[in-house]
Amino acid sequence: MPTLEEEIRRLMAEGTAGLHAAPDLAGRVVRSTRERRRRVRIAAVAASVAACVVVTPAVAFFTIGTTPTAGERSTFATAPEPPAIDDTPPMPSAPPSLGDLGDGREFGRMKVGYLPDGLEWSGRSADWGDTYQVTYAYRGDEKGSYRLVIMVYEGSAVQEVEQRITAYRDEADGKAVTVGGRSGYLVVQHVGEDGMKGTPTLFLRTSDSQWAEIGFSPVYAAEYSGAEAVNAELLRIGQGLTSTL
Known part of the structure; x- marks a missing residue:
């Protein structure tokens, strides 16, 4: 079994x-x-x-x-984003100054013989080489403001001034003058369409290779009794300018 x-x-x-x-x-x-x-x-x-x-x-x-x-x-893959573009224009750098000018009666190759009462060198100047300028103001004026500006043109910059004067003459704007035997031109520049009075200006040939541009600020010009008084003062300042070229 x-x-x-x-x-x-x-x-x-x-x-x-x-x-x-x-x-x-x-x-x-x-x-x-x-x-x-x-x-x-x-x-x-x-x-x-x-x-x-x-x-x-x-x-x-x-x-x-x-x-x-x-x-x-x-x-x-996704294409990388392009780099950001800074389209802000660069700020212009300030031009060199003419240094310590003392009372501001002599700068570059120019001497100032007469200044209106109360005006003194503002402490500010600018030097572009063949063009340079000095401003005058009242003591205590706001920094950056001016009452009177004197700009000097030399060398190749003289041509620019002569072209501007020719343009004013062609437009019958302003008038030719003679200051101490030197040729000049009186005109009101930068007249604004918004009612600005403009800048009373005297261009003066101070030597064969030098011109001066003397300008009143509209605010300062308003202190005078009218255009005739302003022009008389501009001519007096021009009479006192002496080139050292």
């Missing part, structure tokens, strides 16, 4: 006798395993590429094989 263990083995053998392993079972198992591994690798690469595109677009181009076309680059 068979034992219990022998009976169990017999029944298991009979139950599995009709079952046969498919001939390609081993190959399919191997291929299935390889396929799963391949899918895992592809998913991992895709994830890493996505991360590269988000964080550093340029890296993705060198981690997935061939060099991308221009269209592919535009798909994966």
Whole structure:
């Protein structure tokens, strides 16, 4: 009589006798395993590429094989923003001054013999080389303001003055004058359309290669009784100018 263990083995053998392993079972198992591994690798690469595109677009181009076309680059990366453009014009630098002029009666190659009462050198001057100027004001005037300005033109800058005078003469604006035997021109410059009175000015030829431009501020000119009085004072200042060229 068979034992219990022998009976169990017999029944298991009979139950599995009709079952046969498919001939390609081993190959399919191997291929299935390889396929799963391949899918895992592809998913991992895709994830890493996505991360590269988000964080550093340029890296993705060198981690997935061939060099991308221009269209592919535009798909994966955004062009960098152009640098900001500062369209603010640069501020002009202040010209050099003529230095300490003392009482301001002599500057550059010019001497000032007469100043209207109460006016003194403002402490300000500017030197552009062949053109330079000095301003005069009342003591205690606001810094930067002026009452009288004397500008001197020399060398090639003389041509500019002569062209301006010619333009005024052609427009019948102002009048020619003679001051101590020297030719000059009286005119009101910079008359504004908004009602500004303009700048009463005397141009004076102080030497063969030098001109002076003497101008009153509109505020200062208003202190005089009228245009005739202003012109008389301008001519007096011009009479006192002496060139040291």
